Amino acid sequence: MECSLLFKIGSKVTIENYNTFFHHYGSRGYKFRFQLNSNDKTGEVFIIDMASAIHEKIISRLQEFFKVPNNGVVDDPFMDSLGNPHARIMCEVAVRQNIGELKQKCSRSLMREPYVRAVVSIKILEPRQGMPKQRWDFGNVRKNTKDPILNMNDPALCNAPNDPRFQIIIPINDVFWDPPFPVSINYIPVIPINVAGNVFSIDLYRIQRVALKSRI
Numbered sequence: 001m002e003c004s005l006l007f008k009i010g011s012k013v014t015i016e017n018y019n020t021f022f023h024h025y026g027s028r029g030y031k032f033r034f035q036l037n038s039n040d041k042t043g044e045v046f047i048i049d050m051a052s053a054i055h056e057k058i059i060s061r062l063q064e065f066f067k068v069p070n071n072g073v074v075d076d077p078f079m080d081s082l083g084n085p086h087a088r089i090m091c092e093v094a095v096r097q098n099i100g101e102l103k104q105k106c107s108r109s110l111m112r113e114p115y116v117r118a119v120v121s122i123k124i125l126e127p128r129q130g131m132p133k134q135r136w137d138f139g140n141v142r143k144n145t146k147d148p149i150l151n152m153n154d155p156a157l158c159n160a161p162n163d164p165r166f167q168i169i170i171p172i173n174d175v176f177w178d179p180p181f182p183v184s185i186n187y188i189p190v191i192p193i194n195v196a197g198n199v200f201s202i203d204l205y206r207i208q209r210v211a212l213k214s215r216i
Contacts, residue, residue, distance in 0.1 A: 006101075010045035012037070018045060031097060033105065048105075049097035054124060054214035058093050061210045062120075062202065069172055071196040078192045079175055088117040088177050089170060095124045117174035120202065124211050158205050166204040172197065 010018075018034050031049040036042075049055075066089075070077040090110045094102040102121055110119045158166040173189040180187070 007047045008044060009047055012042040013045050014042050018043065033101070048101050049094060052095050054211060055093055055095045057210050057214050058122065058124070058207060059091075061207060062091050062093070065200065065202045065206075069175075069195045069197055069200045071194055073194065078195050088115060088175050090116055090119045092119065092121045093124070094122070097123075099123055115177075117177050118170060120168060122207060158208055161203055161205045163205060168202040168204065169199050170201065171199050 013034070015034075015036075030047050030051070033046045033048045035044045035046065037044070066079060067077065070079055090106075092102060092106055092110070102123055106119045106121050110116055156165060172195060173191055176189040176191050178189065
């Protein structure tokens with residue numbers, strides 16, 4: 001089950017004005033979409049989702065994953081810059097926002113930005129009636145079967161941490177990707193020596209647990 005919020009808040013807004021607005025208000029409880037008009041100069045601005053308890057808890061848990069390579073540094077951590085942590089890797093969490101809107105924002109907006117190295121998108125669905133929560137696959141109800149009893153043809157369940165099938169592995173050098181323009185073929189991101197490891201992971205089981213506990 002999913003629902004979508006779509007509420008227009010502006011018409012014929014220039015790209016410059018939208019960027020200024022988003023910089024000041026874009027992270028204060030709302031998610032926006034800028035739909036460019038045919039003149040390629042102005043567009044319509046929509047609210048497509050609102051913050052909720054489950055959304056905020058998942059965002060907080062994702063932020064904890066990104067802190068791991070900082071090697072325990074709390075003040076001025078290495079993987080933050082100018083108050084915009086991890087700008088090379090974008091995380092989109094959708095609750096009310098439908099899957100189509102989520103895909104559109106990721107593929108037609110975020111993934112086209114030259115500075116973005118990776119996009120992680122997570123869609124939270126409401127549980128279906130009669131479907132025990134503990135029998136979910138990660139990130140969704142069991143869409144491939146209507147049988148409430150587990151059988152051999154069901155997809156693997158995300159029911160324990162540290163399962164490599166349910167981990168997103170991110171190279172740390174993607175966080176520090178900041179090449180000159182044009183990009184040299186020999187460019188290598190510089191990673192601070194105190195950053196731990198070469199990769200870090202997002203354990204989807206941990207995200208699933210946050211989502212399920214928020215429904216209680």
